[in-house]
Amino acid sequence: MLQYINNLPDDVLGIHAIGEITKQDMETVLLPRLDELAKRQGEIKYLLVLETDVSNFTLAAWWKDLVAGIKHFTEWKRIAVVSDQKGVEWFTDAFTHFIPGTAKGFSLSELDEATKWISANN
Incomplete structure (x- = not known):
């Protein structure tokens, strides 16, 4: 299931992923x-706060x-992925070399830091 994360600046899209993530979740929550x-x-x-295994997608x-x-x-400016799956953190950090913007992985205990980083205006 995908859920919106509230209390973020208007220029940030926050999504919390838990359990199984389906095509319908993508079409009704994330993509619009x-x-x-x-x-x-x-x-x-x-x-993206990923509290489910990537195999649940x-x-x-x-x-x-x-x-x-x-x-x-061409529109990606910043991507922050918060997960305790070390492979996800590593992939997110490496992904920054393949997009025009910046991507950074954080552990779940670093959610506040990730929120500050994604919300920054620089």
């Missing part, structure tokens, strides 16, 4: 807000995620 933010701001600052959900990433490729 992602498209709206990109249209309104011209750039995307995205905070269905194949269709991964596909939707990939398509959205490509669609908005």
Whole structure:
């Protein structure tokens, strides 16, 4: 399930992932807000709190995620992924070399730091 994270600046999209993540979650929660933010701001600052294993994303959900990433490729400004899965943190840090913006991984205990980092205006 995907849920919005409230109490973030208007230029940040925050999503909390728990349990199984499906194509429907992507289509009804993530993608509409992602498209709206990109249209309104011209750039995307995205905070993902991943409290589920990446294997809990269905194949269709991964596909939707990939398509959205490509669609908005030039608009990514910052991506913060918060997870206790070390591979996810490592991948997020490495991903910064493949997007126009910056990506950074954080552990769940660093959620406050991730929120400050993604909310920064620089």
